[in-house]
Amino acid sequence: MRAVTIDSFGATPALTETAKPAPGPGEILVRVHASSFNGFDGAVVFGVFKDMLEHKFPITLGQDFAGTVEEVGEGVDRAVGDRVFGVVRKPVISDGAFADYLVVAEGYGITAAPAGLDLDQAGALGLAGSAAVGVVEAIAPAAGDTVLVSGATGGVGAYVVQLAAASGARVIATAKPGAETEFVTGLGAAHAVDHTGDLDAQVREIAPEGVAAAVHLAGDPAQLAGLVAAGGRLASTLGFGPEQAEGLPLTVTSVLANPDTATLDGLAAAVVAGTVKVPLGATYGLDSVAEAFGAFGAGTIGKIGISVA
Incomplete structure (x- = not known):
């Protein structure tokens, strides 16, 4: 073969x-x-x-x-x-x-x-979708929360944007102007911020007090943590966990994909229903x-x- x-x-x-x-x-x-x-x-x-x-x-x-x-x-x-x-x-x-x-x-x-x-x-x-499910479960966005997704144009990020938006959260997605911005807003992001520019200023303009949660799929996790309001959440698929975030006033979770049957079935059902692309x-x-x-x-x-x- x-x-x-x-x-x-x-x-x-x-x-x-x-x-x-x-x-x-x-x-x-x-x-x-x-x-x-x-x-x-x-x-x-x-x-x-x-x-x-x-x-x-x-x-x-x-x-x-x-x-x-x-x-x-x-x-x-x-x-x-x-x-x-x-x-x-x-x-x-x-x-x-x-x-x-x-x-x-x-x-x-x-x-x-x-x-x-x-x-x-x-x-x-399977893999990107189940990682995204784990990320969204870790940050547990509530309706009205503002969620920053760094790395939103990748496979995992694209699923995270959709799942977080479906929860009622206001999603800020990192994306360059043009095709990347069109991509993330088409998935449900309310705002796109250019990570090649002044990310802090762009996010603070949208969420002056900081975001409720951030997702680290790319970029500098310390910078993202600094944009999360005190008591907020951060989830990372790149090995940034509680030990690295010691002393920060937020809950940090390092996420690994868990493609168990329930997760895969849920993803499949969401795609068939048209709620996830x-x-x-x-x-x-x-x-x-x-x-x-x-x-x-x-x-x-x-x-x-x-x-x-």
Whole structure:
């Protein structure tokens, strides 16, 4: 089967031929239809987690997946042909979704793709969407709260903007003038502020007393913390947590994505209902994943899709 792999840290991802896997007890073989690029994939390539997680080369990249059940192992109730999506979650980084087939365990990181959820969309929903859910749960925005989202034009940020706006919060999103501003306001942001300018002045003009909550997906967390009113909240997906925020008059939470079944089902239902849009931008084929890496590094709006089927 085709798979996009690396054989060492720092290597350029390459399309290779590998053996088709087989499911064991409690496992599912998925025929992958679509995936998407996440910052996690870039971190794997450059060895960011090499001292924290076990890696086994060659590594097939790709965390998000959407496709159909090809085969099931003993103890799995799903039927061949069922539509599924989710996030690869394994103790060793080795198998990924930038491939024709993927084996995943039943029970966590996988759920049914309901009617009305396009598989291309589902392939860009799991990891960024579940991270966004965790972020919004951490800051718990109430109706009328002002929430600052730094990194709003990325995949996680695009979902955070929508979920926070849906809660009734007034969202301030970082975005450059032009296409980025149009993107975030189209997702429900009430204001866009240019992070390449004087961010403090722009935010204070909108919220003179500070914002109720801030989301750190990009930028300087200390600067963002300084824009939160005393007693407010800050959530970060980039490792800024209570230890780093010691002494600050706010509640700080470091968030990791948790793509459990309930979270994935909730995201799927929101997309089907039309309350959440999947922010798919450019889509690349398996033979163009190296280009997708370059595009991600250069900065893109929304999610980068990976078409497999």
